[in-house]
Amino acid sequence: MSFISNSLIIEKYLRKDMLPTIFCTGCGIGSVMNFTLRAIHDLNIDINKTVFVSGIGCSSRIPGYIYSDGLHSLHGRAIAYATGVKLANPELKVVVFTGDGDCGAIGGNHFLHAIRRNIDLTVISINNFIYGMTGGQVAPTTPLKSKTTTTPYGNIEYPIDLSMMAKVIGAPYVARWTTAHPIQCISSIKKALQKKGFSFVEILSPCPTSYGRLNKMGTTLDMTKHFKESTINIKLYEKMLAEGKTTDKMVIGEFVDIEKEDFNTKYKKFYSDLK
Amino acid sequence: MCVEYCPKKVYVKSEKLSKKGVFPPEVKFPENCIKCHLCELMCPDFAIIVEDKNDK
Numbered sequence: 001m002s003f004i005s006n007s008l009i010i011e012k013y014l015r016k017d018m019l020p021t022i023f024c025t026g027c028g029i030g031s032v033m034n035f036t037l038r039a040i041h042d043l044n045i046d047i048n049k050t051v052f053v054s055g056i057g058c059s060s061r062i063p064g065y066i067y068s069d070g071l072h073s074l075h076g077r078a079i080a081y082a083t084g085v086k087l088a089n090p091e092l093k094v095v096v097f098t099g100d101g102d103c104g105a106i107g108g109n110h111f112l113h114a115i116r117r118n119i120d121l122t123v124i125s126i127n128n129f130i131y132g133m134t135g136g137q138v139a140p141t142t143p144l145k146s147k148t149t150t151t152p153y154g155n156i157e158y159p160i161d162l163s164m165m166a167k168v169i170g171a172p173y174v175a176r177w178t179t180a181h182p183i184q185c186i187s188s189i190k191k192a193l194q195k196k197g198f199s200f201v202e203i204l205s206p207c208p209t210s211y212g213r214l215n216k217m218g219t220t221l222d223m224t225k226h227f228k229e230s231t232i233n234i235k236l237y238e239k240m241l242a243e244g245k246t247t248d249k250m251v252i253g254e255f256v257d258i259e260k261e262d263f264n265t266k267y268k269k270f271y272s273d274l275k
Numbered sequence: 276m277c278v279e280y281c282p283k284k285v286y287v288k289s290e291k292l293s294k295k296g297v298f299p300p301e302v303k304f305p306e307n308c309i310k311c312h313l314c315e316l317m318c319p320d321f322a323i324i325v326e327d328k329n330d331k
Contacts, residue, residue, distance in 0.1 A: 006315045007324045020320060025297050026276075030319030038316075182316045221279050 004041055006034075013037045013047060015067050022061060026220030028179035028205030032126050033062050035182060035203075036095070039189040050093045053082040055107060057099035058133045058207075059126040076106030079114045082121050090264045093193070094120070100127040100141040104162050108140075111162075115169045115198050120262045122192045123200050125162055128207035136210035147214045163255055166200040172260040173199035176252045178227040179206065188254065197262040204231075204250075277314035277323060283307040286314070 010016065014037075023029050040047065052070040054060035055078035063070030073081040082096045103111050103125045114121060130148055131137040138148040138155055141162065145154040163176045173195045175188040185203060192199035206212065206223035217223050232240075234253030240246070278286045278300050285308050289301040314323045 005312070005324060005326075006318075006321050010321055014321070020322075023319065027319060030321065031317065034316065034319070034321065179319075182313075220276060224276070 009037050014065055018065050024209040026208040029059050029126055031179045032203050035185045036189055039186050051085050052095050053078050054097045055102040057102045059097050059099040062097045076102050079110040083119050086119055096121055096123045098125050101131050101139045104160055105140045115171045117263045118197050121198055125202045126205050127202055128205045130211040132207045132210045163202045167255050171200050172197040172258050174256040175254045176202040178204040180224040180227045197260050276317045280313055280317050
């Protein structure tokens, strides 16, 4: 991978009048934006034929900073909007930025059915384990025993695993990384952009203001270190499973990478058969 | 982030408080830089640009 200077990314892809970003000090969402833009630059994708769609939440601020077409839609309905965009004009490349609440809770149903239909979208879900923008309420991905403003004595609900959910329903590309793995993130986003069909990349991101402060996890640095320590690559995990060992670490890596016919191709075939 | 992740420890946390109330990193040993661009990649705010003197 060749290194691209930040100045090029800023010049080419960002709205300079919107900078600096409103993200809190140490937030990982800026990093995810950086990774995505680098992946797009590496693949030579025409930014004028790319649409960025987002819902509501911290992560959904991203399309506002990118100098391209974007939709800042209703809460949880980002994937529904993106489906409409893709079906109306199949030539466009549609990238969806959603948070964990946007994708897993409020927009959970849209997420399931977009995967079921296998629409050609790239969904980048930024998972910070909490509803950061509204003050730190419990989210569906909040781990057990974590403290939030609505669960001050610890969370008792089991969290959902978005990547595993996508894998089970049959998404052709599913990967999960953290912001502490920049190179892997970029290569995964590249693969996801090239994949024909629903591709899902989940990126665990630190939220020092809400999640870190309430759970006494320290600064972003401590949180990124914690990400590195508390995650295990899927290849290592499979080896461990074969040896009969188990671990309670979070599994990261590429979970699914298969070919599957997407909705637009199927629709075209169906339509031409009718004629 | 860049203070921790820089392999050659070019950055040092500055002692002055910035307008936003944080201690921004400061380039203290620019001669140590090997131009690996890791700090640009890790910085969440697009704040760092590594320049090559030979380019100019």
